[in-house]
Amino acid sequence: MFRAEDIRKDFPILNREVNGNPLIYLDNAATSQTPQQVIDTIVDYYSNYNANIHRGVHTLSQEATDKYEQARLKIQAHFHAKHAHEIILTSGTTHSINIVASGFTSLLNEGDEIIVSALEHHSNIVPWQMLCERTGAILKVIPMNQDGELLMEAYHGLLSEKTKLVFVNHISNALGTINPIEHIIEKAHQIGAAVLIDGAQACPHIKIDVQKLDVDFYVASAHKMCGPTGVGMLYGKEALLKELPPYQGGGEMIAEVTFEKTTYADLPHKFEAGTPNICGGIAFGAAIDYMNAIGIDTIAAYENELLEYATKKLLEIEGLKIYGTSKRKTSVISFNLEGVHPYDVGTILDKLGIAVRTGHHCAQPIMNFYNIPGTVRASFSFYNTKNEIDALIDGVKKAQRMLS
Template structure:
């Protein structure tokens, strides 16, 4: 049986107070909290293993290298990549996306087309716009509907022999919508297009199987998964990673350097120039271990209960509107109070110790679609409780009373 109060003891920050009130942390879609088990790994690394990796013959370097590569293997196993060298360790989802976009600069040509969705984070829009500017390719957009779902019939119409790449998030960070990526991938592959899935929001809730999905690229960030900031991963099929040129030049990514010519290292080092976030990579592996110990089926079931409970309670507040009402969604609720700016609501909630996110959530096209300046976003994790949701509901009622 899932015992949330035992789980909460693993997270030191959950016992602190904010503005004199017990912290209620509902900004998990931005960054999840870090359990003591992962914090201990970070402290242990800097206390006992701190050294540069892959290059040293001395003991510390060899031990740090072993820990780092073991973390890569943990990530490979978690996402079920075929080879560990298909896992490129990056600074996060944004870095991973830009790496792929940069690589396709040498592949795309004028009049090629790439497809993104209307539900994307700016990190999965701007790099492709920049790619189109460099190559002359055209960016197409899968539209959304009032429920916050992609209009899949329009996706079918956008696909053509000109389509070379499709980029869609697995789950919308702004609305919580779970996109039908299996169908998206299958249809893209039928016309010969590659697919990148932005998994930043899905990986805290779902355990993706990249081989089963048959996806070409999948990206994620550790800090959404109980890990540290500044580290993430790019999964790429071996054949695609071999086709793409290096993203950055420097140490580690080379085989041989002369002033006449440089040859590049094999995967994964071809894409890992310079000294990486060694401790971050090791802690990423520890965070995956921690979440798998709980179990993603257990996490998904518990978070779904929180979502249902919070949705029901919030909708009892007169004048509250939820954006993103797809039947297939995860534990994110974006909402507004009629006639009240979301920033003002968020400010009052903060005074009550409740951490939510306000604004456009780096998904401005979604807000433009709904003709709103932004939303209040409450995003739940497996360490949150229904009693915390009750505190949120009372806080929203108080904000409405004060601001109306």
């Protein structure tokens, strides 16, 4: 039986105090916390087999290589990729997106069209704007409604024979909306466009099967799913990854180098120039093991319970407005108090030991749509409790009394 109180024992940071109060960590959409099992993996690496990988014949190098490639296999299995070499280990979601955006520079022509959505994080907007500047391609945007949902009829109208690429997040980091990516992928493929899904916010909450989705590219970050910062993955269909040129040049990504010509290594190494975040990759695998031991479906069910409880409690506060009211969403609530700046609310909550995120959440177009400067965002994970939500409610009420 799942008990958050038992799970919390795995997370040493949850024992600390902030400003004289017990830490209540509700900023999981930015970075989840790290369990002791993953911390132990990091310590073990640096204590026992720290060495560069793939190039050494000595024992430490071979041990590190084996552990790193075992992590790749864990990631492949978790996301159900067909081949291990379709998993490119990167520094995170942003790096992964930029690999694809850079690669398509040589594959797009002036007048080609690419589509993003109004719900995107800046990391799934800016690289495509830069791609358009390099190629003369045109950027189109799927609009959203007041509930924070994408307008599918408008999406259908944007698709044409000129559409080459579609980029949508699986879940909005700012609003928690779960987008209908199955439908988006299917419609894009009908007109021959490739699809990249930003899965950074989905991976902690949903079991992902890239083959079932038939998605062309899927990207994620370890630090959203109990892993370390500075590591993530790019999944790409083998044929598309072979078509894309390398993103960076250097060691590891080559087959042979002469001053006259260089040939590139096979997948996945073609996209993994230089010494990678070896420890991070191994710890990413450990984080996946940890979450799978609990069960993604179990996690999702409990987090949905927290979401429903927190939504009900927050809406009881007069003058509080929630942004993002889609029927399909994950455990993220963005809200504001009438007449109060979100930064001020976040500051008071921090004095109470409650960590939330305030601002535009790297999603300024969403804030512009609602004509607001930003929101207070509380995002819940499976180690949070209803008691913590009660403390959040009390803190918001206190902020309202102080600031109104």
